[in-house]
Amino acid sequence: MTATVTLAEACKQYGRVNAVQDVSLTLHAGETVALVGHNGAGKTTLIKLMLGLIRPTAGAVRVLGGDPARGSASARRRLGYLPESVSFHLALTGRETLAFYARLKRVGPKQADALFERVGLAPAAVDRPVHTYSKGMRQRLGLAQALLGEPRVLFLDEPTSGLDPALRRHFYDLIEELRAGGATVLLSSHALSELEGRTDRIVVLDSGTRVADGTLDDLRREARLPVRVQVRFTDGKGQAHRSFAGRDWTRTGAGSYETRVDAGDKIALLQAVTQAPDAIADLAIAEPTLDDLYVHFLGRAEAGR
Numbered sequence: 501m502t503a504t505v506t507l508a509e510a511c512k513q514y515g516r517v518n519a520v521q522d523v524s525l526t527l528h529a530g531e532t533v534a535l536v537g538h539n540g541a542g543k544t545t546l547i548k549l550m551l552g553l554i555r556p557t558a559g560a561v562r563v564l565g566g567d568p569a570r571g572s573a574s575a576r577r578r579l580g581y582l583p584e585s586v587s588f589h590l591a592l593t594g595r596e597t598l599a600f601y602a603r604l605k606r607v608g609p610k611q612a613d614a615l616f617e618r619v620g621l622a623p624a625a626v627d628r629p630v631h632t633y634s635k636g637m638r639q640r641l642g643l644a645q646a647l648l649g650e651p652r653v654l655f656l657d658e659p660t661s662g663l664d665p666a667l668r669r670h671f672y673d674l675i676e677e678l679r680a681g682g683a684t685v686l687l688s689s690h691a692l693s694e695l696e697g698r699t700d701r702i703v704v705l706d707s708g709t710r711v712a713d714g715t716l717d718d719l720r721r722e723a724r725l726p727v728r729v730q731v732r733f734t735d736g737k738g739q740a741h742r743s744f745a746g747r748d749w750t751r752t753g754a755g756s757y758e759t760r761v762d763a764g765d766k767i768a769l770l771q772a773v774t775q776a777p778d779a780i781a782d783l784a785i786a787e788p789t790l791d792d793l794y795v796h797f798l799g800r801a802e803a804g805r
């Protein structure tokens with residue numbers, strides 16, 4: 501895998517605030533990485549370091565083989581950025597706005613026009629002033645701006661906040677296309693549940709420090725959180741089920757019970773549970789969600805302080 505972004509013990513201090521502390525991180529071509537963390541965890545600061553908008557107080561940042569803060573125009577053209585709050589000149593139309601950014605990136609108007617279709621901005625809207633746009637339309641325009649010049653590395657700060665489910669799905673389809681085309685996509689988000697299955701890797705930041713980094717499976721293995729097994733019995737004899745298959749079960753509804761089991765004991769429990777198939781109307785296994793993992797890693801970081 502080709503590394504496109506490398507941070508080596510990068511730090512950024514604002515006065516006494518350690519916005520980013522000793523973060524080492526490598527992103528690769530064709531990889532979608534989610535950057536998650538609480539408000540003020542340092543996500544935007546980290547993205548600005550990678551964009552070269554600010555310089556690290558200590559450590560090193562390399563993007564596409566160079567120092568992004570030295571910012572050669574050709575290197576910048578290969579980066580795309582969608583900021584958390586997109587603010588456009590409201591009197592300009594969508595087409596004028598994109599043409600403005602296209603000139604800055606030295607991209608021809610044809611490519612800019614093609615992007616409207618790619619991000620799903622309707623032709624009827626393109627020549628209307630931006631002040632008439634809904635939040636979703638502005639976000640599409642923002643994304644078109646970020647995609648100008650076919651960037652090799654894309655930084656998207658809270659890209660789906662405020663978007664309805666259909667728009668979010670369209671947005672993730674686009675991200676998948678970019679990833680398949682070999683781009684590196686880093687997106688910061690608070691919307692953990694929607695990231696599951698949509699990113700290759702998750703990086704958790706807490707108070708400027710990287711506290712976890714891996715695939716969802718890696719994080720699950722590391723966290724060793726219990727798996728929830730839920731069973732619905734064919735009869736409603738409550739008491740008899742509370743110690744079913746040699747475990748304690750908690751009633752969750754009529755005939756439904758739940759128990760928590762270490763990931764390593766899951767198969768043995770399922771074997772025990774399915775010994776009496778006629779007694780079981782339904783069975784479900786709930787792996788720890790990204791929300792569960794996030795709470796775990798933040799709690800662990802707090803305990804270490």
Ligand SMILES: Nc1ncnc2c1ncn2[C@@H]1O[C@H](COP(=O)(O)OP(=O)(O)OP(=O)(O)O)[C@@H](O)[C@H]1O
Binds near residue numbers: 537540545584
């Ligand atoms: N220009 C700045 N001057 C001073 N402090 C700053 C500056 N930018 C960020 N900070 C501080 O650095 C820390 C990290 O902020 P940052 O915006 O990177 O967090 P974030 O994870 O993006 O937060 P959010 O999810 O709320 O957008 C915060 O304590 C913030 O107050």
